[in-house]
Amino acid sequence: MGEIRKEVQQENQELRTLRHTASHVLAQAVKKLFPAAKLAIGPAIDTGFYYDFDVDAPFTSQDLQEIEKEMQRIIKRNAKLERFVLPREEAIALMREKNEPYKVELIEDLPEGEELSFYKMEDFVDLCAGPHMPSAGKVKAVKLLQAAGAYWRGSEKNKMLQRIYGTAFDSREALEAYVTQLEEAKRRDHNKLGRELELFTTSDLIGQGLPILLPKGARVVQLLQRFVEDEEEQRGYLLTKSPLMAKSDLFKVSGHWDHYYEGMFVLGDKEMDARGEEVLALRPMTCPFQFQAYLNRTRSYRDLPLRYNETSTLFRNESSGEMHGLIRVRQFTISEGHLACRPDQVEAEFRGCVELAQFMLDTLGLREDASYRFSKWDPNNREKYIGDAEVWESTQVFMQEILDSMGIDYTAEDGEAAFYGPKLDIQMRNVHGKEDTLITIQIDFQLAERFGMTYTDSDGQKKHPVILHRTSIGCYERTLALLIEKYAGAFPTWLAPTQVKVLTITERCDDWAREVETLLRASGIRVELDLRNEKIGFKIREAQMEKVPYMLVVGDKEVEDRTVAARSRKDGDLGVQEPQDVLTRLLAEIRTRVR
RNA sequence: GCUGAUGUAGCUCAGGCGGUAGAGCACCUCCUUGGUAAGGAGGAGGUCAUGGGUUCGAGUCCCAUCAUCAGCUCCA
Numbered sequence: 001m002g003e004i005r006k007e008v009q010q011e012n013q014e015l016r017t018l019r020h021t022a023s024h025v026l027a028q029a030v031k032k033l034f035p036a037a038k039l040a041i042g043p044a045i046d047t048g049f050y051y052d053f054d055v056d057a058p059f060t061s062q063d064l065q066e067i068e069k070e071m072q073r074i075i076k077r078n079a080k081l082e083r084f085v086l087p088r089e090e091a092i093a094l095m096r097e098k099n100e101p102y103k104v105e106l107i108e109d110l111p112e113g114e115e116l117s118f119y120k121m122e123d124f125v126d127l128c129a130g131p132h133m134p135s136a137g138k139v140k141a142v143k144l145l146q147a148a149g150a151y152w153r154g155s156e157k158n159k160m161l162q163r164i165y166g167t168a169f170d171s172r173e174a175l176e177a178y179v180t181q182l183e184e185a186k187r188r189d190h191n192k193l194g195r196e197l198e199l200f201t202t203s204d205l206i207g208q209g210l211p212i213l214l215p216k217g218a219r220v221v222q223l224l225q226r227f228v229e230d231e232e233e234q235r236g237y238l239l240t241k242s243p244l245m246a247k248s249d250l251f252k253v254s255g256h257w258d259h260y261y262e263g264m265f266v267l268g269d270k271e272m273d274a275r276g277e278e279v280l281a282l283r284p285m286t287c288p289f290q291f292q293a294y295l296n297r298t299r300s301y302r303d304l305p306l307r308y309n310e311t312s313t314l315f316r317n318e319s320s321g322e323m324h325g326l327i328r329v330r331q332f333t334i335s336e337g338h339l340a341c342r343p344d345q346v347e348a349e350f351r352g353c354v355e356l357a358q359f360m361l362d363t364l365g366l367r368e369d370a371s372y373r374f375s376k377w378d379p380n381n382r383e384k385y386i387g388d389a390e391v392w393e394s395t396q397v398f399m400q401e402i403l404d405s406m407g408i409d410y411t412a413e414d415g416e417a418a419f420y421g422p423k424l425d426i427q428m429r430n431v432h433g434k435e436d437t438l439i440t441i442q443i444d445f446q447l448a449e450r451f452g453m454t455y456t457d458s459d460g461q462k463k464h465p466v467i468l469h470r471t472s473i474g475c476y477e478r479t480l481a482l483l484i485e486k487y488a489g490a491f492p493t494w495l496a497p498t499q500v501k502v503l504t505i506t507e508r509c510d511d512w513a514r515e516v517e518t519l520l521r522a523s524g525i526r527v528e529l530d531l532r533n534e535k536i537g538f539k540i541r542e543a544q545m546e547k548v549p550y551m552l553v554v555g556d557k558e559v560e561d562r563t564v565a566a567r568s569r570k571d572g573d574l575g576v577q578e579p580q581d582v583l584t585r586l587l588a589e590i591r592t593r594v595r
Numbered sequence: 596g597c598u599g600a601u602g603u604a605g606c607u608c609a610g611g612c613g614g615u616a617g618a619g620c621a622c623c624u625c626c627u628u629g630g631u632a633a634g635g636a637g638g639a640g641g642u643c644a645u646g647g648g649u650u651c652g653a654g655u656c657c658c659a660u661c662a663u664c665a666g667c668u669c670c671a
Contacts, residue, residue: 050666058598058599059599060599060600061600145665146599146665146666147598147599147665147666148598148599148665148667149597149598149599149666149667150597150598150666150667150668151597151598151667151668154667154668155668156596156597156667156668156669160597160598160667161598161667162598162599163598163666163667165665165666191663191664196606202662202663203662204644204645204661204662204663205661207661207662208661208662208663263669263670285671314671316670316671318669318670319596319597319668319669319670320596321596321597321598321666321667321668321669322596322668322669322670323663324664327671328670328671329671332671334671416670425671436670436671437670437671438671439671440671471671474671475671504629505629505630506628506629506630507629508629509629553630555629555630
């Protein structure tokens with residue numbers, strides 16, 4: 001096994017080298033066609049490569065075509081790459097001479113005394129650590145995909161450069177396979193498929209980031225919510241229902257007024273607030289609301305852990321360019337929960353949260369696509385966070401120890417924490433490979449004190465509980481989006497908005513079809529009746545069946561026997577059966593969901 | 596928010612140089628027919644995203660706004 005993995009890694013490394021070389025070919029081509037272009041950076045990425053340029057006008061799609069042709073010529077000439085090294089000062093001088101200010105800046109940021117490597121390909125020279133293919137001809141297949149703006153050094157304070165994305169492979173076939181894969185991804189894209197399947201829609205009148213769940217989408221979300229609430233109840237959670245808005249006072253205590261004002265929908269403004277007028281804001285999270293539930297009466301150490309959950313709708317004023325389908329929206333509903341624990345309970349409760357999240361992912365079939373991120377604070381950016389450095393550091397160590405003891409394979413990242421504590425984020429990739437957080441579990445040693453939440457310990461002392469913030473499947477809209485893409489719209493039977501489609505061949509069967517519908521519906525099966533009486537056969541029906549687990553066809557011959565022809569998405573033709581038999585089978589199938 | 600592209604019937608799209616809108620599929624009615632994306636006849640549906648402007652006249656040109664898409668930045 002180790003050997004195979006090693007080989008795969010080596011292959012990936014070679015592909016990255018090839019793509020990095022392709023980015024140099026791109027830069028050379030751009031320099032030839034647009035001599036005024038200034039070079040920034042051009043790395044290989046997982047799916048290909050890009051290069052950033054500072055140019056007067058953005059690249060058009062025609063520009064890309066011409067650049068790609070020029071790249072083909074360089075590859076055909078099999079231009080050789082030669083490495084050479086310069087001391088720092090000479091390197092800066094060379095880049096000044098070539099009028100490449102971004103390269104100069106890059107070199108100046110590198111440590112003193114370091115030798116700097118360059119690669120020369122024909123008359124084109126680029127600062128680069130390498131490695132590279134020996135010649136451009138090794139790039140067998142290359143394709144430019146798109147141009148887009150990107151900030152220099154990834155900061156919106158800097159100038160926006162023009163980035164060209166492309167991909168490269170060592171064979172024509174591999175490139176074609178990748179392009180096919182991109183088309184397949186587009187087909188599964190929840191934003192397209194979800195609209196086609198009438199799961200959701202949007203309205204220009206309602207606004208950006210505010211999708212409407214249509215009956216089928218609303219049904220799936222309802223099923224998910226019932227499932228989550230039932231499961232959490234079994235695990236000792238207590239459901240709350242708290243208001244969707246609160247006075248600014250609440251958010252001042254929580255710290256959101258200072259740390260999250262831009263992200264909130266405030267019904268009024270800071271000036272009104274300063275004048276002492278009542279200013280309400282829609283809630284961007286549930287924490288302080290559930291804290292008020294905790295504060296309803298005095299708490300004993302015997303009451304802990306106290307686990308609150310809520311199917312909670314939140315509002316966040318995302319900036320206009322961020323919104324995307326059901327993945328990034330301005331209003332969403334989340335399976336939110338807060339656990340108040342004694343210090344000696346935190347570890348077990350944290351584990352319980354992780355296990356619950358994993359159980360949810362297993363049930364939905366998403367676990368294999370999840371990755372874990374340990375999101376830490378950024379000690380160099382103190383104004384983003386509340387509390388003392390010691391609390392942060394000790395909380396992070398504490399969390400890390402739990403993660404390690406659970407054997408969770410995570411990546412640690414600085415600057416990704418919530419403003420009040422570190423997080424374990426469970427990340428999911430969408431069909432295009434873009435990553436988003438689905439589930440988050442956080443440890444918070446700070447807010448209980450801010451809100452004056454206490455319990456009386458066995459020694460009679462008032463103490464602050466430790467708060468765990470957590471979601472179990474995260475936001476329902478986002479989960480729905482991931483499920484659409486995971487199953488290409490063909491939901492598992494227990495989640496399918498339509499479990500059975502009842503069809504007829506002639507209107508003489510319509511009454512009998514309605515009886516079958518009533519029978520199934522009475523048993524809690526989600527039925528869609530289609531009385532169009534189309535004269536089409538099973539093979540054709542399969543096309544529309546793709547998204548529906550079961551299909552029943554009612555016809556005259558079957559009417560005589562009081563039977564229906566049944567077909568399953570999974571098992572194919574089930575033959576002609578008594579409706580009761582079909583019902584039994586269906587119920588069994590629906591109950592196969594993990595419990 | 597930034598860069599770019601896009602916005603014509605439910606869907607996919609046509610509409611060279613400005614002269615007040617079309618196709619396929621879907622939908623509705625009727626006929627034919629119990630079944631392999633069936634045939635025939637007819638029908639409905641668009642203030643061309645919205646608001647301004649230029650013009651005798653704008654889907655077509657200009658500006659603004661809104662929305663959608665890709666990427667960046669930010670985040671669940």
